[in-house]
Amino acid sequence: MAKSGPTGAVARSIREGTRSRIVEAAVQTIKERGFAATSARAIAATGGFNQALVFYHFGSVNDLLIAALDHTSELRMARYRAAIDSVDSMPELLAVASEAYQEDLAGGHIKVLAEMIAGASAMPELGPAIAARMQPWITFTEDAVIRVMARSSVGPLVPSRDLAFAIVSLYLGAAMLTHLTEDPAPAESLFRTGAKVGPLLELVTLRGA
Amino acid sequence: MAKSGPTGAVARSIREGTRSRIVEAAVQTIKERGFAATSARAIAATGGFNQALVFYHFGSVNDLLIAALDHTSELRMARYRAAIDSVDSMPELLAVASEAYQEDLAGGHIKVLAEMIAGASAMPELGPAIAARMQPWITFTEDAVIRVMARSSVGPLVPSRDLAFAIVSLYLGAAMLTHLTEDPAPAESLFRTGAKVGPLLELVTLRGA
DNA sequence: GTCTATACTTGGATAGAC
DNA sequence: GTCTATCCAAGTATAGAC
Numbered sequence: 001m002a003k004s005g006p007t008g009a010v011a012r013s014i015r016e017g018t019r020s021r022i023v024e025a026a027v028q029t030i031k032e033r034g035f036a037a038t039s040a041r042a043i044a045a046t047g048g049f050n051q052a053l054v055f056y057h058f059g060s061v062n063d064l065l066i067a068a069l070d071h072t073s074e075l076r077m078a079r080y081r082a083a084i085d086s087v088d089s090m091p092e093l094l095a096v097a098s099e100a101y102q103e104d105l106a107g108g109h110i111k112v113l114a115e116m117i118a119g120a121s122a123m124p125e126l127g128p129a130i131a132a133r134m135q136p137w138i139t140f141t142e143d144a145v146i147r148v149m150a151r152s153s154v155g156p157l158v159p160s161r162d163l164a165f166a167i168v169s170l171y172l173g174a175a176m177l178t179h180l181t182e183d184p185a186p187a188e189s190l191f192r193t194g195a196k197v198g199p200l201l202e203l204v205t206l207r208g209a
Numbered sequence: 210m211a212k213s214g215p216t217g218a219v220a221r222s223i224r225e226g227t228r229s230r231i232v233e234a235a236v237q238t239i240k241e242r243g244f245a246a247t248s249a250r251a252i253a254a255t256g257g258f259n260q261a262l263v264f265y266h267f268g269s270v271n272d273l274l275i276a277a278l279d280h281t282s283e284l285r286m287a288r289y290r291a292a293i294d295s296v297d298s299m300p301e302l303l304a305v306a307s308e309a310y311q312e313d314l315a316g317g318h319i320k321v322l323a324e325m326i327a328g329a330s331a332m333p334e335l336g337p338a339i340a341a342r343m344q345p346w347i348t349f350t351e352d353a354v355i356r357v358m359a360r361s362s363v364g365p366l367v368p369s370r371d372l373a374f375a376i377v378s379l380y381l382g383a384a385m386l387t388h389l390t391e392d393p394a395p396a397e398s399l400f401r402t403g404a405k406v407g408p409l410l411e412l413v414t415l416r417g418a
Numbered sequence: 419g420t421c422t423a424t425a426c427t428t429g430g431a432t433a434g435a436c
Numbered sequence: 437g438t439c440t441a442t443c444c445a446a447g448t449a450t451a452g453a454c
């Protein structure tokens with residue numbers, strides 16, 4: 001007969017593992033205090049554990065931060081994939097992208113991304129790891145672009161790779177500017193305008209409509 | 210009768226002032242070593258002067274960095290203004306923008322901008338100062354957009370502020386990605402594609418053509 | 419105005435007890 | 437696996453001689 005395990009917070013801690021607790025504390029610390037303030041000591045304070053655990057489990061603060069970025073990236077990618085896979089028209093795509101952006105902003109995901117990319121400059125050895133984690137987003141965007149452009153008469157004229165790079169750049173740049181100025185209004189206005197212009201574009205370019 | 214002054218490097222130093230020497234050393238250090246490595250000690254080593262001078266002349270490293278950003282921003286703004294003020298068609302504008310981007314990349318201006326924006330996350334007290342220094346670029350871009358769109362039949366439909374914000378975001382995001390991956394190819398490909406698509410757009414939308 | 423020397427702080431990282 | 441205690445490096449900033 002199996003002995004019954006612990007319950008409550010302790011059980012949660014064991015089930016999720018200390019590693020997960022540390023990763024989540026790292027994400028939360030970046031969101032709340034920014035990259036620069038996310039030291040091993042600050043992460044430990046956020047999560048309520050000892051500073052030395054960071055090094056025991058991850059070897060270095062940098063390796064922990066990369067694990068944290070992986071963690072949020074996976075969550076966000078799953079969210080975007082579910083929202084976009086069922087979409088194949090430009091207006092729908094813009095609407096979904098706008099909605100997901102609002103979620104990212106409210107949930108602090110944008111802040112984590114912006115802080116990590118910014119941090120890559122502060123810790124150059126972090127650069128390649130973060131760059132590698134941007135590639136899936138470009139590929140993902142390119143897939144969506146190809147699907148939507150297939151219905152357009154100008155689709156074949158626009159290199160999908162360039163358009164995907166432009167979209168990711170635009171998203172990233174808008175996130176950095178929003179994050180920098182702490183003023184969400186310009187980006188929101190841009191998304192609203194995009195939602196209005198999208199259907200127009202579709203009208204003009206729809207193949208064989 | 211005026212006594213003749215010193216010559217050579219010494220004269221240059223006096224004429225430009227120590228402040229300028231320090232600012233230029235700061236810019237060069239950011240370009241060569243990145244934001245994180247741009248400490249008072251590193252700047253002093255680059256410029257061949259004493260570390261304490263940074264604090265005597267600027268009070269803090271942060272204040273020096275802001276002065277350095279002002280310095281490069283003024284140079285770049287003058288360059289862009291001269292190039293763009295004489296332009297009023299979309300293809301020309303894209304060509305000029307592409308050229309200026311190449312210059313920025315080669316001259317390291319993009320690196321300075323990217324490092325400073327990244328650094329704003331690392332040093333939160335730097336954020337507002339840098340945000341304020343992005344505004345002139347959005348306004349400048351909006352002016353160019355308004356002039357070019359005046360010739361287009363769809364011009365009145367596109368809010369110029371949104372388009373300007375999008376262009377600056379795209380530029381910034383592309384710069385950050387290029388900087389991060391150290392691969393200039395995607396951004397260059399995007400600019401080439403833009404140069405091809407621009408004339409097409411103009412053909413389609415030219416007012417009363 | 420510019421230098422040397424140094425006080426002070428923060429944070430990464432490890433040793434060793436438990 | 438987790439804790440306490442500590443070492444060490446790097447950097448800001450200042451005091452005070454020149």
